[in-house]
Amino acid sequence: MSPAAYQFAQKAFSIAGNAACADCGTMEGLTWSSMVQGVGGTDGQHAVILCNECCGGHRSLGVHLSKPLSLKMDEWDEVLQTVLLETGNAALNAQFEVHPAAATSKPPPTAEVGTKHAYIRSKYEHRAFCEGGDGVLAAPLGTGASASSAAVTAGQVHAGIAIVRVLRGLDLVAADLNGKSDPYVKLKSGGKKVKTHIEKATLNPVWNETLQLNVESLAEPISVEVMDHDVIGMNDHLGTASINLSECTPNEATLLSLPLEGVSKGSLELEVTWCPLDP
Ligand SMILES: [Zn+2]
Structure with missing residues (x-):
């Protein structure tokens, strides 16, 4: 997560109702x-802050009703940022939870995923708790258990974005005559490649750089390569590793310490956030 994205997210959380x-x-x-279409369609969009589970419910509503975006990514253009900073959860719920039945129907944080999603369908699709709504809570689709396992399966087949913070390398191999290396890190997924900047003359580089990769298939690990930059001639290999996204909890930062393969020593520390996208 870039400092700018982090700052923006902190600002977003400070708006009324957005801490939950x-x-x-x-x-x-x-x-x-998520960008939610406001009541009546004339008052434009509301941006709401959501947890991972409820975001899944918003995804299944369809983008005409609600369009989720990750706060960890940088693709917030100025228009969306303005909507987020000028609306928020309290303003939205003042429209979408006015019916008295909303208070008794609203799920607690510990509710099953299926129960949360049923409430979300009632609230946004049927507008049951808006002014003039019928106050009827839709039945959950399937049991909570099958709903959450379905969510996991969906996460495995749908592609998304991997946000990889390359933290540092430890005890890398020396590739240069001065007993040091000029290391950088390359990540590859499918045909796409991204790389960090070069740290000069060190075996314990600190990059602290965030890279993003579009991932087409969860089945294919991200390949990681540590390289030594040489001004003249070929760059040397300082070891390889791989990131298995299916082992990362979606939308949570996972800290990984990877031993480097193909060399006598060295390891790499990364923080990986796997963000599955819409099908
Ligand atoms: Zn939630």
Whole structure:
């Protein structure tokens, strides 16, 4: 997560109601925002802050009703940023939770995923709790258990974005005559490549650089390569590793310490956030 994205997210959380999920009230895992079409369609969009589970419910509503975006990414253009900073959870719920039945129907943070999603469908699709709504809560689709396992399966087949913070290398191999290396890190997924900047003359480089990769298939690990930059001739290999995204919890930063293969020593520390996208 870049410093700018982090700052923007902090600003977003400070808006009324935004410290808790708009739909279940949890204060944990709030990494999503969604653009919700306002009541009547004339007052434009509302941006709400959501937890991972409720965000799944918003995805299944379809983008005409709600369009989720990750707060950890930098693709917030100025228009969306303005919407997020000028609306928020309290303003949205003042429209979408006015019916008295909303208070009794709203799921607690500990509710099953299926229960949360049923509430979300009632709230946004049927507009059951808006002014003039019928106050009827839709039945959950399937049991909570099957709903969450379905979510996991969906995460495995749908591609997304991997946000990789390359933290540092430890005890790397020396590739240059001065007993040091000029290391950088390359990541590859499918045909796409990204790389960090070069750290000069060190065996313990600190890059602290965030890279993003579009991932087409969860089945294919991201390949990691540590290289030594040489001004003249070929760059030397300082070892390889791989990131298995299916072992990372979606939308949560996972700290990885990877021993480097193909060399006598060295390891790499990374922080990986796997953000699955819409199908
Ligand atoms: Zn929630």
